[in-house]
Each structure stands twice: as C-alpha cells, then as structure tokens.
Amino acid sequence: MRKVYFKSELGLNIDVSKVYDKKISSLPSGLKNSSRFVKNANSILNDPGIDIVVELIGGIKDARLYIKNALKNGKHVVTANKALLAQDLGLFNVARKNKRIIKFEASVGGSIPIIQAIQKSFVADDIISLYGIVNGTSNYILSHMQQHGCSFKDALKEAQQKGYAEKNPRLDIEGIDSLHKLTILANLCFGTRLKHNNIYCEGISCIQYSDIQYADELGYRVKLLAIAKKIASRLELRVHPTLVREDHLLSSVRGIYNAIYIESTLAGKTLLFGKGAGGTPAGDAVVSDIIDIACSVKNSGMDIEDEAMLKKKVNLKLKNVKDISTRYYIRFMAIDKPGVLAKISDILGKCNISISSVTQKERKKTKIVPIVMITHEAGELNLQNAIGKIKKLNIIKNNPVVMRIENWGEE
Amino acid sequence: MRKVYFKSELGLNIDVSKVYDKKISSLPSGLKNSSRFVKNANSILNDPGIDIVVELIGGIKDARLYIKNALKNGKHVVTANKALLAQDLGLFNVARKNKRIIKFEASVGGSIPIIQAIQKSFVADDIISLYGIVNGTSNYILSHMQQHGCSFKDALKEAQQKGYAEKNPRLDIEGIDSLHKLTILANLCFGTRLKHNNIYCEGISCIQYSDIQYADELGYRVKLLAIAKKIASRLELRVHPTLVREDHLLSSVRGIYNAIYIESTLAGKTLLFGKGAGGTPAGDAVVSDIIDIACSVKNSGMDIEDEAMLKKKVNLKLKNVKDISTRYYIRFMAIDKPGVLAKISDILGKCNISISSVTQKERKKTKIVPIVMITHEAGELNLQNAIGKIKKLNIIKNNPVVMRIENWGEE
Numbered sequence: 001m002r003k004v005y006f007k008s009e010l011g012l013n014i015d016v017s018k019v020y021d022k023k024i025s026s027l028p029s030g031l032k033n034s035s036r037f038v039k040n041a042n043s044i045l046n047d048p049g050i051d052i053v054v055e056l057i058g059g060i061k062d063a064r065l066y067i068k069n070a071l072k073n074g075k076h077v078v079t080a081n082k083a084l085l086a087q088d089l090g091l092f093n094v095a096r097k098n099k100r101i102i103k104f105e106a107s108v109g110g111s112i113p114i115i116q117a118i119q120k121s122f123v124a125d126d127i128i129s130l131y132g133i134v135n136g137t138s139n140y141i142l143s144h145m146q147q148h149g150c151s152f153k154d155a156l157k158e159a160q161q162k163g164y165a166e167k168n169p170r171l172d173i174e175g176i177d178s179l180h181k182l183t184i185l186a187n188l189c190f191g192t193r194l195k196h197n198n199i200y201c202e203g204i205s206c207i208q209y210s211d212i213q214y215a216d217e218l219g220y221r222v223k224l225l226a227i228a229k230k231i232a233s234r235l236e237l238r239v240h241p242t243l244v245r246e247d248h249l250l251s252s253v254r255g256i257y258n259a260i261y262i263e264s265t266l267a268g269k270t271l272l273f274g275k276g277a278g279g280t281p282a283g284d285a286v287v288s289d290i291i292d293i294a295c296s297v298k299n300s301g302m303d304i305e306d307e308a309m310l311k312k313k314v315n316l317k318l319k320n321v322k323d324i325s326t327r328y329y330i331r332f333m334a335i336d337k338p339g340v341l342a343k344i345s346d347i348l349g350k351c352n353i354s355i356s357s358v359t360q361k362e363r364k365k366t367k368i369v370p371i372v373m374i375t376h377e378a379g380e381l382n383l384q385n386a387i388g389k390i391k392k393l394n395i396i397k398n399n400p401v402v403m404r405i406e407n408w409g410e411e
Numbered sequence: 412m413r414k415v416y417f418k419s420e421l422g423l424n425i426d427v428s429k430v431y432d433k434k435i436s437s438l439p440s441g442l443k444n445s446s447r448f449v450k451n452a453n454s455i456l457n458d459p460g461i462d463i464v465v466e467l468i469g470g471i472k473d474a475r476l477y478i479k480n481a482l483k484n485g486k487h488v489v490t491a492n493k494a495l496l497a498q499d500l501g502l503f504n505v506a507r508k509n510k511r512i513i514k515f516e517a518s519v520g521g522s523i524p525i526i527q528a529i530q531k532s533f534v535a536d537d538i539i540s541l542y543g544i545v546n547g548t549s550n551y552i553l554s555h556m557q558q559h560g561c562s563f564k565d566a567l568k569e570a571q572q573k574g575y576a577e578k579n580p581r582l583d584i585e586g587i588d589s590l591h592k593l594t595i596l597a598n599l600c601f602g603t604r605l606k607h608n609n610i611y612c613e614g615i616s617c618i619q620y621s622d623i624q625y626a627d628e629l630g631y632r633v634k635l636l637a638i639a640k641k642i643a644s645r646l647e648l649r650v651h652p653t654l655v656r657e658d659h660l661l662s663s664v665r666g667i668y669n670a671i672y673i674e675s676t677l678a679g680k681t682l683l684f685g686k687g688a689g690g691t692p693a694g695d696a697v698v699s700d701i702i703d704i705a706c707s708v709k710n711s712g713m714d715i716e717d718e719a720m721l722k723k724k725v726n727l728k729l730k731n732v733k734d735i736s737t738r739y740y741i742r743f744m745a746i747d748k749p750g751v752l753a754k755i756s757d758i759l760g761k762c763n764i765s766i767s768s769v770t771q772k773e774r775k776k777t778k779i780v781p782i783v784m785i786t787h788e789a790g791e792l793n794l795q796n797a798i799g800k801i802k803k804l805n806i807i808k809n810n811p812v813v814m815r816i817e818n819w820g821e822e
C-alpha cells in the first residue's frame with residue numbers, strides 16, 4: 001500500500017514476497033488465492049531472497065522454531081509474540097550470533113513506540129520504575145464498569161460483543177497478557193533475564209462494581225497495572241488491580257487505550273499513551289519495525305551488530321510479593337451487628353496494620369454490609385496474615401476484596 | 412559519566428574531546444580550566460578527529476555557521492536549536508549532500524522522544540493532527556494560576572523565582588517558543604517546508620485568573636496549545652491559549668511538563684508526555700542522539716544516507732487563521748445595566764455566531780460585570796468582526812478576552 005512511498009521517500013524496495021498461515025481457511029480469499037501464499041513455512045525460511053521474516057502466528061513452539069530458523073538462515077525478524085519473548089530470551093543470543101536483529105515493537109502497547117523509547121531514548125538514563133496499563137481488554141472492562149455502573153460480567157460481555165475481548169478471555173482478564181508484557185519491559189529496562197513464571201499476577205475478575213464505586217468516592221480509579229520498581233539491588237514486579245489517584249495521568253487512560261508511565265533519573269516522569277490493541281495499531285508497529293530494519297540494511301548491509309536489543313545481563317534479585325509494602329484498599333462483607341468493626345480493627349492492629357480511613361455503608365435490604373478500609377503503608381505479609389484471620393470470623397461473609405494502592409507525589 | 416557503560420554495553424567509544432563556549436565567564440571552573448576547553452569554535456569544526464559536533468549555543472547566526480561548517484567538514488550534528496530549525500531547513504540539504512545526519516531530539520519536548528516517534532514510528536502512518544503543550548514555562552504559569560488562584564503576574568514571578576521562566580520571559584509567554592517547536596513538528600509530520608513567520612501565534616499574558624476560573628466552572632482547562640491539522644490539501648497551524656475539556660489527557664499535563672497528542676489514521680490517538688525543559692531532560696535527549704549516531708556510524712561508517720530526517724517536500728497551503736472555524740470562549744466586561752446582553756447578542760447573531768451558553772457574574776463592588784459566553788462553532792472572520800463591533804459599544808469596558816476551544820470526541 002505504501003510501497004511507492006517507501007521507495008520514493010526512503011529509497012527502500014519493500015515487497016511482501018511470501019505469506020504463510022497455519023489456518024488457511026480463516027484467510028481472506030484474496031490472500032488465500034494469491035500466488036504469494038505458500039503452504040509451508042520453510043518455503044519462506046529457506047528462501048535466500050527474503051531478508052526479513054515477520055512472525056505473527058502467535059503461540060510458542062512453532063513461532064520459536066520459525067524465528068530461530070529465520071535468524072540462522074540470515075534473516076532479520078519482526079515479531080509481536082509477547083508470550084514467546086516473555087519466556088525465551090535465548091532468541092536474542094541466536095540473533096546476535098548471526099548478526100541479525102529481532103524487533104518486537106508490536107509485542108507491547110500496540111502502536112505506542114515504547115520498545116524503541118526504552119532501547120534508544122533512555123539509553124543515557126536510569127529507569128527507576130515503570131507502571132503500565134498494557135492490556136486493552138481489562139482497561140475497557142474497568143472503564144465500562146465505571147462509566148455505566150455495570151457488573152464485571154456485563155462489561156465483559158459488552159467487550160466481547162465489540163470485539164475487544166476474546167471468547168475465552170482468560171489471558172486478558174487474569175492479567176497473564178499484562179504479565180508477559182511486563183516481563184519484556186522489565187528485561188529491557190533493567191537488563192535482567194527474567195521469565196514470567198515467577199512474577200506475581202492477579203487479574204480483575206473478582207472486582208465488583210461496588211469496589212469501583214467506593215474507590216471513586218475516595219478519589220481513586222481502579223486500573224490493572226503492570227508494575228516494575230528497582231529498589232537497591234532488588235526488583236519488584238507485579239501485575240494486579242490497583243487504585244490510582246483520579247488526578248494521575250494513568251487515571252485518564254480509558255477504554256482500550258494503553259499507557260506506560262516511567263520514572264527515571266534524568267527525564268523524571270515520562271508517559272506514552274496510545275491504542276494498545278487491534279490489527280491496525282499492531283500492523284503499524286510491525287511496519288515501522290520493518291522499515292527500521294530496511295534502513296539499517298540499506299546503510300550497513302545485512303550484518304548488523306545491534307547490541308542494544310537487550311542490555312548486558314544484570315543480576316537483580318526478584319523481590320517476593322510478600323516482602324513488598326504498600327497501602328491497601330480492603331472491602332469486607334460483614335453481618336451488621338454491634339462490635340463488628342471492633343473485631344476487624346483489633347486483628348488489623350495486632351498484625352501491625354494501621355487504618356487510614358474506614359466507611360461502613362448502609363444497606364437496607366440485607367443484613368450484610370460492606371466495610372471499606374484504606375490502610376496506611378503496610379507489609380504484604382502482615383496484610384495477608386490479617387486477612388486470613390478476619391476471613392475466619394463468623395461475622396464475615398464472602399472473601400474480602402483487597403487491592404493495592406499506588407501513590408505518586410504531586411507534580 | 413556513562414562512558415564505561417556505553418563502551419561495555421554498546422561497544423562505543425564516546426569521548427567529549429573539545430568544548431567551546433562564547434561566554435567563558437559563565438562556565439563552571441572545572442570545565443573552564445580543563446584542557447578540553449578551546450577558545451575558538453574552529454578548533455572543533457576543523458578537527459579531523461571529531462565525528463560529532465553538538466551545538467547548544469543557541470541563537471541563529473553563529474549556530475547556523477557552526478552547523479554548516481561541521482557538516483561540510485564531515486561531522487554529524489546534534490542540536491537543540493529550535494529557533495534555528497524553525498527558520499532554516501536548508502541545513503538538512505547540507506547534511507544530505509554530505510551524507511551526514513542532523514539530530515535534534517532536544518529541540519522539542521525535552522526528554523520526550525517525539526522527534527524519533529514521528530520519524531520512525533509514524534513512518535507507515537498518516538498524521539492527521541497534532542496538539543502540543545510544548546512550553547513548560549507557560550504551562551507552569553497557567554497551572555499555578557489555576558491551583559493557587561493567583562494573577563498572571565504573580566504566577567510569572569513564582570516561575571522566575573523557581574527558575575522556570577527567564578528574566579525576560581517574552582519568548583515563552585508570548586508563544587514564540589511554542590511556535591518554533593510547532594514549525595519543526597509540522598514540517599516533520601507533513602513534509603512541508605514552512606517557516607515560523609507566517610504562522611498565527613498568541614501568548615498567555617492577557618489571561619486573567621477569572622478566565623481560568625470561568626473555564627473551570629464550564630468543565631475546561633486553559634492550555635497554551637500548538638495546533639497542527641491537515642484538512643484536505645490545507646494545513647491549519649496556530650499557537651494560542653485554548654480551552655480543553657477537563658477529562659482530556661492534555662488537561663492532566665500540569666506544571667513544567669509537556670505533552671504532544673497526535674491523531675493518525677492507523678494508530679488512532681497517541682500521546683507522549685514528559686519533562687519539557689531543564690538541563691537534565693534536554694541533556695538526556697542530546698546524549699541519546701549522540702548514541703544513536705554513534706551506533707549508526709559503528710555499523711555503517713561515517714557516510715549515512717538517512718533520508719528520513721525530513722520527508723520529501725509536500726505542498727500544503729497554509730490556511731489563514733481567518734478561515735478557521737471553531738468554538739469560542741469570550742469574556743466581556745460590561746456596565747451592569749438593562750439591555751446589555753441584548754445588544755451583545757444582537758451583534759453576535761447578525762455576524763452569524765450562535766451562543767451555546769452564557770453566564771453573567773454578579774459583582775458587588777463595581778458596576779462592571781463579566782459576561783462569559785461559549786459559542787457554537789463559528790468562523791474566525793465572523794468572530795473578529797463581531798468582537799470589533801462589540802468593543803465599540805460604550806457599555807463595554809476593556810478588551811474582550813477571546814479563547815478558542817478544542818473539542819475531541821469521547822474515547
């Protein structure tokens with residue numbers, strides 16, 4: 001489509017010479033019947049006329065094999081495969097050995113140029129922390145619940161009808177997609193070689209509209225955040241629903257939009273915002289990766305020593321989530337009778353958790369009332385201890401809902 | 412400082428070999444007495460051992476000469492000189508002819524990687540419009556007025572005390588700095604070769620706290636915006652104080668922070684936010700430019716054909732500000748007597764301007780009352796006509812304050 005433009009503007013001859021897809025049936029007929037369509041991936045991987053292979057099939061096993069073979073056969077690779085990159089960093093070594101580049105801008109944040117920003121703009125800076133809304137589906141659901149006062153279930157349904165959530169939405173709503181993206185971002189920012197398996201992850205499926213409402217009354221928005229913080233020689237990584245002050249930039253990120261907020265030594269605070277999902281933004285990112293490689297190849301030839309793909313290995317120990325400390329939002333559902341609040345507060349106090357605010361809501365129809373608490377900064381282990389004990393009280397119904405709060409200083 | 416890091420991580424030997432400054436007296440003594448300090452710029456420009464020249468002296472004449480000579484002598488150039496780039500695009504031709512690169516990330520948005528984003532990430536996309544808060548001083552003043560309910564004068568004083576405004580703040584508060592940056596951004600986005608002289612520009616010095624207050628009551632924030640819109644084959648460029656809905660991302664950009672909001676065909680909406688001014692963010696951007704050039708040189712040698720620095724020339728006619736149409740905020744100061752509103756409305760109606768909302772404020776101490784109006788979309792020429800006529804009414808005191816409103820659809 002923009003072939004002529006790339007030729008005239010950048011002097012690049014870019015041609016989509018071959019296309020392969022496992023599921024031929026799902027392809028548009030124009031493509032299926034095109035002479036460019038091939039029935040075997042090797043026809044691409046072994047073709048000496050091909051310089052760049054774009055991997056968009058997803059999944060782990062085949063994708064890994066194709067990328068490895070492409071690199072070994074002297075091709076540069078563009079991929080959007082966050083699940084693969086979140087667990088196999090060995091591919092970058094294969095790339096380096098073969099003097100080829102892997103580019104993966106579309107793997108995180110759709111059209112947001114976050115990978116490029118971290119690799120290039122922050123090269124002289126030290127990133128201290130990163131907070132990302134990196135899953136459009138979850139953000140759409142949370143925004144929809146807030147705007148329309150509806151349940152999680154109804155918001156999910158709406159998201160599915162609009163094509164913003166898959167039929168099986170598990171990866172998105174349980175935070176796993178965010179976890180994959182956090183792993184990639186953290187490895188880029190901090191030079192670690194972490195895999196996603198050991199990182200704390202919690203989704204949004206247990207959040208009720210009432211939680212969003214109570215948070216709102218307290219001046220907060222609920223967002224599924226991917227958080228990375230470097231504290232001394234330890235790295236704190238976690239994905240979970242988080243209360244963010246309503247006047248913070250991340251609170252203004254609504255619907256399917258994504259944003260990544262970075263704190264660093266030199267630049268201070270930086271935020272990149274954009275469309276996180278969908279074929280067009282991702283396609284846009286893939287094409288800009290292709291163009292970037294093509295420009296490099298034009299100037300340097302195929303052999304490119306791009307050491308900046310991944311920083312040299314740094315050993316940072318992952319902090320166990322039990323060791324973090326933060327403020328908490330807690331909602332208990334309790335039987336409405338005298339002494340309830342005293343019992344809860346007593347346990348919290350004994351576990352060294354100090355309460356910053358408490359609201360007991362009136363409910364006429366039932367005898368179960370919600371008690372909403374905001375704590376001062378407290379240790380996660382103490383908090384879990386306390387919740388475990390409070391849960392066992394016979395005045396408490398259902399599981400308490402716990403969300404962590406992020407506070408940033410005013411600008 | 413990070414020399415070791417650049418060497419070990421990227422294989423780059425980066426050395427600040429010579430430093431020149433016109434005002435030797437203002438330099439820190441460590442640098443002044445260093446053997447690297449030279450008394451003549453030519454000692455840098457003619458040194459065959461130097462690969463990259465960084466121009467940070469500002470101003471037009473000398474800077475232009477130094478950059479030209481550096482390029483002609485085979486050096487790449489990094490500059491933060493927005494005033495120069497906003498009026499001399501010929502430098503890019505000199506660069507191309509000599510197969511050298513000019514990089515200028517620090518010229519717009521401090522540490523925000525906006526130049527890189529436009530040149531690389533949007534390469535496959537079509538930018539439709541751009542809205543920038545690109546002057547930290549003005550944004551600080553407007554934010555401070557809003558937060559502390561103070562006058563423009565007091566907010567400026569505060570900004571000067573904090574080092575956020577210069578002793579002579581004209582370039583910042585009259586929008587000229589924003590105009591320079593808008594010119595650079597527009598030329599990058601749209602392939603035009605415009606100079607800043609013909610672009611409409613209005614500063615913030617006539618805004619009173621009451622305007623910010625009234626805007627607030629109506630659900631808006633006042634921001635000094637640099638606006639670029641491509642409509643068919645015409646380009647609308649302007650810098651002026653603008654009313655932005657309070658729930659828009661740009662409204663959350665407070666203090667000395669900058670942000671650039673872009674609408675494009677593929678990516679939809681993108682926003683980049685960060686620290687727009689100050690030595691550290693600008694220095695950060697300069698170093699990332701140096702590293703980027705050094706990486707290219709390492710792979711390709713000194714000769715680099717980087718056609719993407721500036722798009723091929725596109726002819727887009729600049730729209731005269733008189734031809735734009737938008738919604739307006741207008742504040743009149745009128746003598747409080749019967750029939751005033753009727754007279755104003757009559758003139759507006761005859762000029763084809765339709766009123767969306769009107770508030771007349773009560774004032775006890777004086778007989779002059781503010782009348783605040785929001786219009787529906789109206790032509791600028793009609794508006795100026797109407798204002799001209801209304802100003803002449805003997806019931807009107809002072810000059811009316813007019814601000815344009817930008818409305819974006821909900822996400």
